[in-house]
Amino acid sequence: xxxxxxxxxxxxxxxxxxxxxxxxxxxxxxxxxxxxxxxxxxxxxxxxxxxxxxxxxxxxxxxxxxxxxxxxxxxxxxxxxxxxxxxxxxxxxxxxxxxxxxxxxxxxxxxxxxxxxxxxxxxxxxxxxxxxxxxxxxxxxxxxxxxxxxxxxxxxxxxxxxxxxxxxxxxxxxxxxxxxxxxxxxxxxxxxxxxxxxxxxxxxxxxxxxxxxxxxxxxxxxxxxxxxxxxxxxxxxxxxxxxxxxxxxxxxxxxxxxxxxxxxxxxxxxxxxxxxxxxxxxxxxxxxxxxxxxxxxxxxxxxxxxxxxxxxxxxxxxxxxxxxxxxxxxxxxxxxxxxxxxxxxxxxxxxxxxxxxxxxxxxxxxxxxxxxxxxxxxxxxxxxxxxxxxxxxxxxxxxxxxxxxxxxxxxxxxxxxxxxxxxxxxxxxxxxxxxxxxxxxxxxxxxxxxxxxxxxxxxxxxxxxxxxxxxxxxxxxxxxxxxxxxxxxxxxxxxxxxxxxxxxxxxxxxxxxxxxxxxxxxxxxxxxxxxxxxxxxxxxxxxxxxxxxxxxxxxxxxxxxxxxxxxxxxxxxxxxxxxxxxxxxxxxxxxxxxxxxxxxxxxxxxxxxxxxxxxxxxxxxxxxxxxxxxxxxxxxxxxxxxxxxxxxxxxxxxxxxxxxxxxxxxxxxxxxxxxxxxxxxxxxxxxxxxxxxxxxxxxxxxxxxxxxxxxxxxxxxxxxxxxxxxxxxxxxxxxxxxxxxxxxxxxxxxxxxxxxxxxxxxxxxxxxxxxxxxxxxxxxxxxxxxxxxxxxxxxxxxxxxxxxxxxxxxxxxxx
Amino acid sequence: xxxxxxxxxxxxxxxxxxxxxxxxxxxxxxxxxxxxxxxxxxxxxxxxxxxxxxxxxxxxxxxxxxxxxxxxxxxxxxxxxxxxxxxxxxxxxxxxxxxxxxxxxxxxxxxxxxxxxxxxxxxxxxxxxxxxxxxxxxxxxxxxxxxxxxxxxxxxxxxxxxxxxxxx
Numbered sequence: 014x015x016x017x018x019x020x021x022x023x024x025x026x027x028x029x030x031x032x033x034x035x036x037x038x039x040x041x042x043x044x045x046x047x048x049x050x051x052x053x054x055x056x057x058x059x060x061x062x063x064x065x066x067x068x069x070x071x072x073x074x075x076x077x078x079x080x081x082x083x084x085x086x087x088x089x090x091x092x093x094x095x096x097x098x099x100x101x102x103x104x105x106x107x108x109x110x111x112x113x114x115x116x117x118x119x120x121x122x123x124x125x126x127x128x129x130x131x132x133x134x135x136x137x138x139x140x141x142x143x144x145x146x147x148x149x150x151x152x153x154x155x156x157x158x159x160x161x162x163x164x165x166x167x168x169x170x171x172x173x174x175x176x177x178x179x180x181x182x183x184x185x186x187x188x189x190x191x192x193x194x195x196x197x198x199x200x201x202x203x204x205x206x207x208x209x210x211x212x213x214x215x216x217x218x219x220x221x222x223x224x225x226x227x228x229x230x231x232x233x234x235x236x237x238x239x240x241x242x243x244x245x246x247x248x249x250x251x252x253x254x255x256x257x258x259x260x261x262x263x264x265x266x267x268x269x270x271x272x273x274x275x276x277x278x279x280x281x282x283x284x285x286x287x288x289x290x291x292x293x294x295x296x297x298x299x300x301x302x303x304x305x306x307x308x309x310x311x312x313x314x315x316x317x318x319x320x321x322x323x324x325x326x327x328x329x330x331x332x333x334x335x336x337x338x339x340x341x342x343x344x345x346x347x348x349x350x351x352x353x354x355x356x357x358x359x360x361x362x363x364x365x366x367x368x369x370x371x372x373x374x375x376x377x378x379x380x381x382x383x384x385x386x387x388x389x390x391x392x393x394x395x396x397x398x399x400x401x402x403x404x405x406x407x408x409x410x411x412x413x414x415x416x417x418x419x420x421x422x423x424x425x426x427x428x429x430x431x432x433x434x435x436x437x438x439x440x441x442x443x444x445x446x447x448x449x450x451x452x453x454x455x456x457x458x459x460x461x462x463x464x465x466x467x468x469x470x471x472x473x474x475x476x477x478x479x480x481x482x483x484x485x486x487x488x489x490x491x492x493x494x495x496x497x498x499x500x501x502x503x504x505x506x507x508x509x510x511x512x513x514x515x516x517x518x519x520x521x522x523x524x525x526x527x528x529x530x531x532x533x534x535x536x537x538x539x540x541x542x543x544x545x546x547x548x549x550x551x552x553x554x555x556x557x558x559x560x561x562x563x564x565x566x567x568x569x570x571x572x573x574x575x576x577x578x579x580x581x582x583x584x585x586x587x588x589x590x591x592x593x594x595x596x597x598x599x600x601x602x603x604x605x606x607x608x609x610x611x612x613x614x615x616x617x618x619x620x621x622x623x624x625x626x627x628x629x630x631x632x633x634x635x636x637x638x639x640x641x642x643x644x645x646x647x648x649x650x651x652x653x654x655x656x657x658x659x660x661x662x663x664x665x666x667x668x669x670x671x672x673x674x675x676x677x678x679x680x681x682x683x684x685x686x687x688x689x690x691x692x693x694x695x696x697x698x699x700x701x702x703x704x705x706x707x708x709x710x711x712x713x714x715x716x717x718x719x720x721x722x723x724x725x726x727x728x729x730x731x732x733x734x735x736x737x738x739x740x741x742x743x744x745x746x747x748x749x750x751x752x753x754x755x756x757x758x759x760x761x762x763x764x765x766x767x768x769x770x771x772x773x774x775x776x777x778x779x780x781x782x783x784x785x786x787x788x789x790x791x792x793x794x795x796x797x798x799x800x801x802x803x804x805x806x807x808x809x810x811x812x813x814x815x816x817x818x819x820x821x822x823x824x825x826x827x828x
Numbered sequence: 829x830x831x832x833x834x835x836x837x838x839x840x841x842x843x844x845x846x847x848x849x850x851x852x853x854x855x856x857x858x859x860x861x862x863x864x865x866x867x868x869x870x871x872x873x874x875x876x877x878x879x880x881x882x883x884x885x886x887x888x889x890x891x892x893x894x895x896x897x898x899x900x901x902x903x904x905x906x907x908x909x910x911x912x913x914x915x916x917x918x919x920x921x922x923x924x925x926x927x928x929x930x931x932x933x934x935x936x937x938x939x940x941x942x943x944x945x946x947x948x949x950x951x952x953x954x955x956x957x958x959x960x961x962x963x964x965x966x967x968x969x970x971x972x973x974x975x976x977x978x979x980x981x982x983x984x985x986x987x988x989x990x991x992x993x994x995x996x
Binding site for chain 1: 853935
């Protein structure tokens with residue numbers, strides 16, 4: 014695509030000059046009262062008397078054939094209503110919804126049928142009167158396994174002769190391809206220096222404090238399922254879950270309930286719902302299946318990225334970046350439900366905020382005997398940020414250039430900017446973000462302190478990273494990997510219905526949009542208040558179920574706020590158009606002579622002649638005969654808001670099109686101290702500046718920045734799902750999987766820069782994932798800066814005390 | 829078939845209860861399912877995360893690793909007892925004002941722990957609050973706004989106490 018073609022495909026530039034009353038205000042969240050009163054209505058709060066409970070028997074083996082399952086004793090145990098083995102489940106249910114490369118060759122089911130492929134995979138489920146009795150009966154099930162050799166390391170998994178996770182695939186490589194964007198070989202040939210490194214990012218995960226759960230009912234009379242669950246996304250794809258349950262999509266209603274956190278890990282997490290529904294049909298009763306913590310750690314299908322990188326960065330001596338070659342192996346675990354979409358996230362912002370003209374990206378998806386990857390805040394883009402910033406720091410060190418200067422030298426400064434992969438950065442001001450961050454970090458002071466404390470034998474490090482925060486994914490990133498994709502889907506819409514009742518009260522109906530700890534109700538209420546000049550606290554918000562819902566994709570890829578803004582804007586426009594005609598009729602004036610002002614329509618030039626929304630609404634609801642024939646009773650509007658900016662990839666895949674256009678940006682500057690005796694890392698200061706376009710609720714965004722950073726601290730220093738070389742999961746409790754407490758998370762100094770997106774309502778960009786997309790890179794940079802006098806760089810996350818001490822020992826610096 | 833049960837009597841948020849429970853019944857299940865108080869949540873189920881925190885005779889405990897029978901004769905306080913007819917407890921109000929919650933799941937445990945912290949020390953520094961709430965994990969907020977909320981609530985509670993003292 015030429016530059017002109019690319020520019021021509023952009024949507025119209027919006028005017029953001031209108032004054033905003035509610036958007037931009039740190040109002041209290043409308044969601045909060047119920048949670049503060051202990052009346053959140055989470056999935057576990059919805060268990061009613063008579064509801065049965067399911068518990069899953071998990072595999073203790075990383076890889077084994079299931080030879081026999083004996084359930085007679087369990088079936089006869091007190092309070093037990095059913096025991097379903099994997100074999101029976103395979104008859105009751107089809108395979109799980111799967112967006113992977115070739116699902117028939119790496120088939121995933123709700124329970125393992127023939128062999129288990131990781132520790133924790135379910136092999137049977139017991140349904141009983143209580144969870145206690147269900148767990149009692151699990152103890153009575155006997156499973157005879159034939160253990161098979163496990164493959165745990167992703168590089169070994171790809172080597173000749175490795176044990177096969179899926180025999181039908183005939184290898185453990187689920188996907189491999191190399192993409193070239195721009196003139197890679199030319200740029201490398203012309204470079205002065207090639208900086209090389211090998212980097213290792215181990216797996217962590219969202220670990221919300223509430224696990225995934227579902228309560229299902231089956232109505233034999235209508236042949237339909239109702240599933241209440243704390244996961245819901247992709248209304249448009251729920252036919253896939255219906256297929257799994259072998260019912261038509263209009264006989265399945267998946268209803269969202271508030272989730273006690275997700276961080277991506279409840280994205281399309283259908284397995285608990287499928288298990289509960291299968292058990293409900295089998296028993297004819299309402300059945301709850303709530304994961305326990307071990308289920309959620311070992312069997313959640315939502316472990317995060319697990320990557321090995323070999324990277325080359327081509328540099329000029331003056332610090333100009335010329336090109337980058339990235340070779341990445343990603344350990345997906347035993348299944349690959351979302352394909353390599355995580356690398357689409359990486360390719361959306363693969364060159365970071367820099368004018369790198371060419372990119373080679375080779376990706377190999379390895380299957381191993383671990384729980385599979387899903388989603389975790391960043392969806393793989395946070396790993397790319399970390400990799401790139403590591404390389405930039407290494408280049409700065411090798412070239413003897415200041416790390417701040419090398420970044421500034423390569424910043425993109427003209428927008429919209431198309432990166433080599435074809436994605437666009439819609440807007441930004443990276444210098445302003447960096448300047449503000451340096452100021453908030455008191456950078457010069459800490460450089461002096463670093464020097465001073467070094468003389469006292471202390472190792473202080475300052476990390477400076479500037480990185481991207483893509484928002485609002487489009488569906489193309491899930492299929493542009495293939496020359497002949499199975500489903501080249503072109504939009505990922507979000508819908509809202511607004512209904513104005515006879516008193517003028519407004520209800521907003523959300524589709525496929527769950528409460529995940531983000532603030533969809535507050536966001537929608539602020540947008541509605543902005544449109545109708547009402548109080549956001551007077552807006553009522555309803556979460557609609559999947560059946561008879563409008564097309565919607567739900568939270569994910571930092572899309573909720575932007576997409577809801579567009580849907581509310583569109584629905585409000587329809588209501589206002591009808592209200593304008595109604596008011597004009599009542600005032601006997603031409604509709605074009607009416608204008609919206611202060612909560613109603615008034616006559617242009619005669620502001621005393623007006624009708625409030627409530628006055629219009631009551632007439633439209635109750636007094637049909639006051640209006641012309643063609644005006645129906647009622648006042649409501651729905652908007653299916655399609656992705657505002659997607660373009661198609663080129664046939665040769667040298668240009669992937671626009672697929673993640675609203676580009677946030679951030680600079681994080683942590684100051685750390687590394688104790689070289691213990692390997693412990695502590696924070697002395699932490700500044701973070703984000704640009705997510707126009708702020709909707711600055712306090713909420715700040716909360717996401719701090720919370721995301723806390724998770725990034727976990728990723729950088731503590732959290733890891735550790736599998737030993739035999740495939741045993743060593744971190745199956747919070748005693749081993751270490752989540753940062755208030756003592757590990759420093760107080761952040763936060764700044765905001767606002768470069769409004771030219772293409773979204775109000776200029777909003779997504780921002781919910783930013784903290785975690787920045788912090789691992791920034792903390793690694795700080796630790797490496799601290800240890801630079803010892804000639805040490807850490808290239809593996811998390812940087813546990815053990816890994817830091819090992820690096821010190823390897824450099825001869827620790828006893 | 830039920831297991832043998834024990835009779836327990838206890839007070840929950842000021843209300844006396846007498847109940848028959850299995851010895852193995854966890855206090856959190858007793859509160860949530862038997863007494864219909866779902867505000868106390870289950871997080872890790874092994875006593876680490878603090879989500880299930882309630883006060884037993886004024887001291888915080890993990891109700892997910894406490895048996896109901898261990899609460900026999902005790903006074904239990906849960907989040908449902910915080911708000912009064914006069915409105916929200918200052919901690920609830922400040923959690924809302926400072927956005928000290930996102931998903932709300934750790935919030936009841938965090939509020940009960942904060943009650944205990946402020947009973948022990950009505951005037952804590954932010955550092956003391958951080959150290960004290962390190963008993964409870966929050967996966968959403970990064971603790972910053974929780975800390976601010978507890979400090980702000982402490983100031984209001986001190987002012988209320990001082991006003992009461994002045995009036996008496």
